[in-house]
Amino acid sequence: MAVKHRVDLAPLEDVLAAYAGVKGSLISILQKTQEIYSYVPEDAVYLISARTGESPAKIMGVATFYSQFRFAPAGKYQIQICKGTACYVNGSERLIDVFTEELGIGNNETTPDGLFSLNVVSCLGCCSLAPVMMINDRVYGLLTAEKIRRLLRELREEDETV
Ligand code: FES
Structure with missing residues (x-):
């Protein structure tokens, strides 16, 4: 079973506020998410979904399409x-x-x-x-x-x- 990593979502809230209402910003939001956490955490996907109105499945679909995104914390x-x-x-x-x-x-x-x-x-x-x-x-x-x-x-x- 995959390990679930709890993360502090406050920094991501700031990013989402900055992109509120900006069309076509999902990839930028995901890039900022990875900059903050070193990967795209599951909790972040749900928060992005709540703030942008995109479904978690759609967000994951976009994120997994691009090889730049990682779904577990980066190694040392x-x-x-x-x-x-x-x-x-x-x-x-x-x-x-x-x-x-x-x-x-x-x-x-x-x-x-x-x-x-x-x-x-x-x-x-x-x-x-x-x-x-x-x-x-x-x-x-x-x-x-x-x-x-x-x-x-x-x-x-x-x-x-x-
Ligand atoms: S193709 Fe590998 S470094 Fe440019």
Whole structure:
């Protein structure tokens, strides 16, 4: 069963007040929601529904259509792996599978221990280093499956010693 995360909805109320009556603002509201909470919480969907008059199903339909939205809190290590053209032709699809094998998560998911979250993105702006990923603010290029496995191992060990 999915864990339900309680969140403070006050900051979202301010966002909704700012967008009150603004047509076509649902994506902007969802982006602000994710900025506030690092993901789109279920409680936020119901509040957005109450304030905008859109059904929760419609809001979730929009949110799940875009890969930028996440539905669980971001991990301590936020991994963004690129599947833009340069990365794709250099094997990024296979590398995405490595994360699933190593961490047991797919796109927009977070490991149960809250350590890693994974997002598949379109381009990280450093195509000459393809295939590329970022972990938090740091870029890792010329990736291989072995590099990824080693890095994940190091981050886990680092975390255990903190
Ligand atoms: S296509 Fe991957 S960084 Fe540009």
